Amino acid sequence: MSKYVMSDLHGCYNKFIKMLDQIEFKNDDELYILGDILDRGKNPLEILDYIILHKNITLLKGNHEQMYIDFYENNDISLWYYNGGEITHSQIVNKEIGYDKSLYNYFKKLPYIKTIDKFILVHAGLSFPDNCNYLSIDDFIKYQDEDTCLWNRENIGKEQKYRDYTVICGHTPVQSITNNYDDVRILKRYGTIYIDCGCVFEKANGKVACIRLDDMAEFYIK
Template sequence: MRKIAISDIHGCNATFEALLQQINFSKADQLFLLGDYLDRGPSSKQVLDTIFRLKAEGYHLQCLRGNHEEMLLWALNGHGYNLESFLRNGGDTTLASFAVKKPRDIPRQYLDFLENLPFWIESDEYIFVHAGLHFVQGSNPFEHQDQMLWIRNWAIDLDLEWLGERYVVHGHTPTPNTTIQQLFRHFNGLRVINIDAGCVYQRTGYGHLCAVDLSNRILYFEPRHTSDDAV
């Protein structure tokens, strides 16, 4: 059984489905999705529908919460984060994919899914998290849920004693695919890999969706499909 991780799909469902075909995803695999299924790309609803379909067909998926799921939930629940802010951060495309005007009009099955997403998953020697881990002396990194969704530039503070023989796999910070490849060559020493290849961004070096096969130590990159261009 392969362990595979993908992060930051951002409404790019055609690219997501193509990447699953490229890696020959099967029911014998475990797929970890590290959050940010929504916003910016045109097909947020369709990404969630693909996840639901795969689960219903018996594929093994475990899904994490990302900061964009959190922003939708804030806008839904009045967490001091208003609708206009949500829309400015790509939420307009999410609502358009559902053909609704406000988060509360998204069908309940989708909202229930988002509300129940965990902040991190540990499986064998791997810790999966959306953004990263916050290390403060005397505290458990798993206690800092907000940081798991939002933190950047954190790996320099990685507590190797706490980590032990484990590895951290995350996304959140868009990174050129060449940089991801370079860092992955040193994965055994660094103990951390960021797999957000900036699928939704139309900038040189970005515009890919990345999958990492942790069992065989292989990276895959799928260029963003034109049907997933941000609207």
């Protein structure tokens, strides 16, 4: 059994399936997707259907799932559309009656942070109180607020570390951190691993990235 992490698939269903083939994903393996399966790409709901059908895949909430929640609750579509939600929305409205509500209920229940062994999985980032290393892991996790976990970029370039845990996050494509659009790969910086390689952004040499927690092996699909 192996444990894998991906993030920010953004509707790139075909690349997602190719990645599963590359890692030879099995029924006794585990996959954690750090949010943002929706928007920008062509097939977001196909990714969701695949996740729901496979109990060994865990989806965490990303800011794009939260934007759908906010749209459903407030009927304000502007922020969601600004961030590429039009494709997802057009597919949702063509589904059967009640699909939008079931999608809302599903996303509302998603976790926004998870610990696996010595890894903290989150979509965007964490808050680090001054005394964080004196906190138990349970208290450190309780300290995290949802907005930070879904949206935060403040720690990029000034990464912090909690004890001997490693943070794995997506949200920010590594190209925008390194300004390197040629050799696009998972970025590791002082206790934080950035795994969003911008798969939906083809002009930025985007890739689906996957990391295996057992041995930290990296996999890529362009």
